[in-house]
Amino acid sequence: MKNVIPQDTGSLGTMIDSILEPLPPRWRNWVVRGVFTIIMVSSFTYIVNRGTTWLMFLVFLIQFKCFQEIINIGLAVYRMYNFPWFRALSWYFLVTSNYFFFGESLIDYWAIILRKDNFLHFLVAYHRLISFSLYCIGFVWFVLSLRKGYYMRQFSLFAWTHITLLLIVSQSFFIIQNIFQGIIWFLVPVSMIVCCDIMSYMFGFFFGKTPLIKLSPKKTWEGFIGGAFSTVIFAVLLSFLLYNRPFFVCPVEDYYNDNTNCTRPSSFQWQQYAVGRPISWIYKILRKDPHIYMFPFIFHAAIMGLFASLLGPFGGFFASGFKRAFKIKDFGDVIPGHGGLMDRFDCQLLMGTFVNVYIQTFIRVPNPQKLVTQILWLVPEDQLTVFNSLKEELTKSGLL
Amino acid sequence: MKNVIPQDTGSLGTMIDSILEPLPPRWRNWVVRGVFTIIMVSSFTYIVNRGTTWLMFLVFLIQFKCFQEIINIGLAVYRMYNFPWFRALSWYFLVTSNYFFFGESLIDYWAIILRKDNFLHFLVAYHRLISFSLYCIGFVWFVLSLRKGYYMRQFSLFAWTHITLLLIVSQSFFIIQNIFQGIIWFLVPVSMIVCCDIMSYMFGFFFGKTPLIKLSPKKTWEGFIGGAFSTVIFAVLLSFLLYNRPFFVCPVEDYYNDNTNCTRPSSFQWQQYAVGRPISWIYKILRKDPHIYMFPFIFHAAIMGLFASLLGPFGGFFASGFKRAFKIKDFGDVIPGHGGLMDRFDCQLLMGTFVNVYIQTFIRVPNPQKLVTQILWLVPEDQLTVFNSLKEELTKSGLL
Incomplete structure (x- = not known):
């Protein structure tokens, strides 16, 4: 296997390798890894600032590359490298399923x-x-194409x-849907996973004692819990930083209809919440207003942070189990010091799906304009039925 | 493999076997197969006549049995019989994905x-x-649950x-959706596949010369083409038999709302079509009315018949390739003389999906009542927006 799937060697070509040569190998690896982390984070920041369309293309690019990595492993596992049409068939299915998933929403977007x-x-x-x-x-x-033998x-x-x-197409579809809902729904979860990775590592490095799971012997309970705490706090702080910028919080259709602005969705507007019974007496003694003020996204961010830090790691465990099953160290070698793209995005996919489900359940309401279009597709008499029963209901509820 | 997956032996227990013993083995097999075909067809007819709910349970039963057959092959292939919790995990996923697919529509149905x-x-x-x-x-x-090794x-x-x-859950979901659209959308396709199987066999038996595909050496081009012709004719005839019975043509919600009746959907109402230019001059010479009268379902049935007979067989080729890949003769032994359930339903799944796509594209329109419900979920001001823009559009089109 290892000679077929390109593995990350940390090598950057003879010129740069010779500059790094005086360093001990362990250090050399850290320098490469560090440099490429900085390169990745800064290109990502640049792309985020270019807005939805660029981000969408980024997700597509990552999707294609991840697909390629996994398919190559498959071709190697089943020793099917000498069947070029089989590789072509895989890519054909990639295009087909992209059209299936993205057809409607992307055409709407354009x-x-x-x-x-x-x-x-x-x-x-x-x-x-x-x-x-x-x-x-x-x-x-x-x-x-089936051949005997x-x-x-x-x-x-x-x-x-x-x-x-x-795994790849459906989940990248969910991630792009999240971007359409507002860049914040993409940026906060992505950053949370990164934060969780780093902070778990730090906590594990300084306080780690109790091993967490056999599959990844270096992970510890201390890192896991420390990572979770830091991630939730980070999520809340990041929300404060972004909640009042239309560029981040506006759903794509409003943002473009309203000339790079929109009425901030209710998740990002300050609201007053009554303090629950068990604590409200403290407020009474202190003669303070027994209400707290926040915008709902803080709460959403905390929930997402909990998911990112408690369930996100399982995406990583799954990926490392997979790599062990097929006896490879990395999914590929595109990012020196990090390995393949799939090595970096294993947790992002699961997270993106969670955020999508969360949005669909608690945030997204049907778009009024779309509903009108759907009604106008009906036969005339059904259009009238809808109109009349809507009129009746609205009169009943006192809106008309 | 063969000693782990139960294979069809054509044996029916000592008593019946001893009655059939005088017959030569080839004949014995035909008797068993014939008897069980009759049993299957008559139980199916009985269940169809009991209506939607019974049919739905039938589809579920078949789904569970097919799932079991394929999972057992998997457990045998990877020699995982001694991991009981792995089997449990598979069934857990079956329940989960059933809830995912059927949750909404079945609860609506009940x-x-x-x-x-x-x-x-x-x-x-x-x-x-x-x-x-x-x-x-x-x-x-x-x-x-991952274990080293x-x-x-x-x-x-x-x-x-x-x-x-x-494969199983999503496609049986599509089939149940078809049943909800009207039993005819289920019964006609299912019968078409059966008809195509039988007629291809007959044509192949009497006229078969040219082999069709290496995977199934017994299939011939003559059988394939003869089967296609017969299936389309059969589909049209069956449509004439069923098109005016509310029990078969009414969508489930109308049928139950309207006390076992409904206004026949437009697909089942006679309509007048002008005869196209290239042929209309014949009508003129004969001084006949240059129109033909038919109901659209005849056309739909012909299209479905073409799909059933041209692409349906590929479902079967796929299944036989699969069986060869894992070196088994049958998927199981539930139906003596036929093998496992998957041996009978390989083509039905693909067909059901096609019919579902066809319905969603050409037949089904959004349900007016559902649209009203969706509008009433909006925030009050959006409800008014919908109402007003609907009013405007309807006034523009002259309906109000």
Whole structure:
């Protein structure tokens, strides 16, 4: 395996290697790792500041690279390097499933950005049918490509491709949806994972004693708990820093409709909460107002921070188990000192999905304009039915 | 492998076996197969006549059995029979993904059947969050269960479970959605696959010369084409038989709301179509009305028939390739003379998905009542926005 999957060596080409040569190997590795951390963080900051479209392309780029890394491992595991059409089939499925997941929402997005109505409308209207037809082509292609003597490996790799697609494409779709909801919903979770990684390492380094899990022998309970605390605090602080900037908090459609501004969503507006019974007597004795003031996103950020630090690490454990199962050290060698992209993004995917579920459950409400469009797709008599029963309900609730 | 996965032997217990003993083995096999075909067809007819709820339970039963068959093959392939908790984990994921797929639609269904508003409402409102949490529990369970020396097999089986879930649960969800759209959307496709199987066999038996695909050496081009023709004709005939019976054509919500009746959906109402230019001159010479009369479902049925007979067989090729890959003859032995359930339902799954996509693209329109409910979930000012812009649009189009 190891000679097929490129592994990170920490080497940066002869010129830079010769500069670093006087350092002891352990130090050399730290310098490389440090330099590339700084490069990654600063390019990321730059891209975040360019806004939604750039971020979206970043996610796509990472998605493609991660897919490539995992597929290459599969091709190596099942010794299928000499089947070029099989590799082509995997990429075909990548494109198909991207269209399936992103078709509707991305076309909507470009319609907003380019201010066009009915932009590529047929790709949206017949979205499912087109996706399914594309998938069927791939499926027939696979069946026709079956070769005697390779059945088992071909089926295994077919399954491998599908699992990878499910893991990478669906989750990067969720992450892009989060970006559309407002960049803050992307930036805060991503930073939390990074913060949790660093702080767990620090706490583990200074106070670590009790081992946490056999799979990753270096992780300790002290690091785990210290990381969790720091992450929640960090999440709250970061929210304060960002909550009042339209660039970060506006959903993409409002931001572009309203000329780079929007009414701040209610999650980012200060609200007054009554202090619960068990503590309110303290406020009475102190003769203080028994209310606290905060914006709901602080609460959301704390919840996300808890998830990032308690469940996020399991994404990492999963990835290290996977690497052990297939006897590789890294997923690849794109980032010197760090390994492959998948080595860095194992926890980000799970986190992105959680944030997406959280948004869909507690934050996102159906878009009024979309509902109107849906009603106008109905046959005329149903349109009237909707109108009349809506009128009735609104009169009942006193809004009309 | 073969000693672990139960294989169909055509044996029916000593008593019946002794009755059939005088027959030569080839004939004996045909008798068993024939008897069980009749048993299956008649129980199926009985269940169809009991209506939606029974059909739904049938699909669930088949889903569970198919899942079990495939998981057992996986456990055998990776020699994981002595890990009882791994089997438990698979079933846990089955339940979780069933809730994920069926949660919303089934609870809606029971709300209609039991005539209850807000039936189990929290399971719908927090559906995604609950599914995700359940999934996370399974994920953590898997990570914690990783044992040194078993990593590769455990990961393979984890992937195996996920592929099976994707294949079985999502597609049986689509099939149940089709049933809800009207039993005809389930019955016609299912019968088409059966018809196509039988007719391909007959055509192949009598006229078969040219081999079709290496994977299934007995299939011929003559059978393939003959099967396709017969299936389309059969589909059209069956549509004529069923199109005017509310029991078959009504969507489930209308059928139960309207006391076992409904206004027939437009797909089942006779409509007049102008005959196209290239042929209309024939009508003119014959001094006949240049129109034809039909109901759209005939057209839909013909399309579905084409899919069933042209792409359906690839589901079967896929399944036989899979069986060869893992060196088994049948998926199991539940139906004597036929093998496992998966041996019978390989093509039905793909077909069900196609019908679902077809319905979603060309037939189904959003339910007016659901749209009203969605609007009433909005904040009051958005409710008014929807109402006013709807009013404006309806006035513009002259409906108000």
